[in-house]
Amino acid sequence: LALFALAVGGKALGAYLGARLAGRQPHWPATAFGAGLNARGGTDIIIATVGLTLGLISGPLYSVVVVQAMLASLLSPTALRWALRRVTPSSEELARLEAERQSARSLVGSLARVLVPIRPPSPTVGDAAPTIAATRAMEIGLLSSLSRRRSFQTTLFSVAAPGARAAAERYLGEVSATFSPLKPAAKVVEHRHPPEAVIAESQRNYDLMLLGAHVEPDHPDAVFDPVVDDLIRLATCPTLVVRGKPAGQTMSWPPERILVRANGTRAARHAAEVAFALAGEASEVILLHVVVPRHDSYYLDVADRYVERHLRIGHEIVGALAEIGRGAGVSVDHEVRVGRSEDAVILEVAQTRHVDVLVLGTHLRPASERLYLGARVERLLRDAACAVMVVNAP
Structure with a gap:
């Protein structure tokens, strides 16, 4: 017991003092260092085995060293968890x-x-x-x-x-x-x-x-063309489809204005990430959320509250994405608009703000053997006068 206490206490105290004096760590992080560094059973057993082989230590002493090494290794995780529960992470660590x-x-x-x-x-x-x-x-x-x-x-x-x-x-x-x-x-x-x-x-x-x-599908039933459609539909990894501008139009690179449909889905988040990666030093990423009012009779008495609530949610959605973009050093603008049709508003913003690339996030819809990305996405692909990128992550 004395040897065990000396081995564990000496190692813990040495690590604690080193963390406090050299690393300038607070009390509980330094205690965690001492607890973690006590898991050294393998090294002790190897050294003791070499000593026993060379006749430098006796059999009983070898047994004591092995037992204390095993106990120290078993004790270390529990002691480390106990110390870490009392550690307050710094702002840098939280970041x-x-x-x-x-x-x-x-x-x-x-x-x-x-x-x-x-x-x-x-x-x-x-x-x-x-x-x-x-x-x-x-x-x-x-x-x-x-x-x-x-x-x-x-x-x-x-x-x-x-x-x-x-x-x-x-x-x-x-x-x-x-x-x-x-x-x-x-x-x-x-x-x-x-x-x-x-x-x-x-x-x-x-x-x-x-x-x-x-730009134009080779087949009337295709979203892009039959081969690309099959690859998107059958792929087990995420896909990113690039569709250039209509014939006769040119685009500088990196694009100056990138529009992202920000509807709060995971797919929209992936689209925003791609847009932030595309952006150059002079580029601007526009995050757009569209609120479509409900006009059926069930919602007549709460129409104003419906729009107000969804406007608030929309601002939260684009605000969270904008924070990610600005954290990556990207110039970000965001809008929340009310309109009767989401795709019509997106096309209007793309035209009035002279957007170079529209980035859409989507996921597959089951539709027999035809690729189906949703009516809005397919209309945007059909009618957008700018380049379009479609991110699909299963």
Whole structure:
């Protein structure tokens, strides 16, 4: 018992005094240091074993050392919890914990691997080539902006028809050169059904799949085009779809004005994170929440209270997102408007404020085998005169 008390007390006191004198820690944090550093059983047992082997200590003394090491290690977690319950975190520690909590919930903050499917060249591209080039430029700009916030690995992935691997590899090499600042990995596989190959690749621990889409769908029932729609619908990782401006319109990068539909959902938060990452030094992110009054007879007697309550909630929503953006050094403006149609108000703000990019957060709706992102999102995609990015996180 005397040896145990001496070993535990000596280590705890030494750590406590070191934390108090050298680290200038308060009483309870210094006590926690002493409690935590007492878990040293493995080292004591190894040294005692070497001493016993060399004949430097006796068997009974070896047993005492092993027992005290085990007891000290068992006691340490309980003592550490007891001390930590009495520690008052500093403002810096609280800020660090909050930053970690926000990062764990963040789509951008958790990126480690990004998959970018690249379609092989096709003789049917024709007039769409300028649009594809503009969309790819947006993809490169987006990835470059995201990489300023967090380092991640980008993989360019192409699916070649059986026997066409060499041509696909040459083309992917040319495309990789345009992504050169990101130092992407390049991968080509042969498969008869490209969407199946891309989905199989996306299941290999990717955090995001970045997809480029044409301005006008190639198919009347498609939201973007049949291939992109299938990839969004079947992907097991979050997707981010980039759709450029209509033909003939150009856009500077980084975009000067970015509009985010802030409706209080987790998807809207992800969209705001992407917008904050996109913003350059001269950019402005506009957070817009729209309140749509209820006009049915059930709500007639409480219509004013309904609007007042939802205006208050809307200001809380955009205020919380604006705080995140300003914390990242982004210029943020926010609005809460009342209108009969949310999508009509968003389109009006996008036009009057000369928005370059509209960022929408959404989640999939079950609708047989057709991609369905909701009537409002699909109308915004159809009618917006600016570039659009759609973030979908399962």
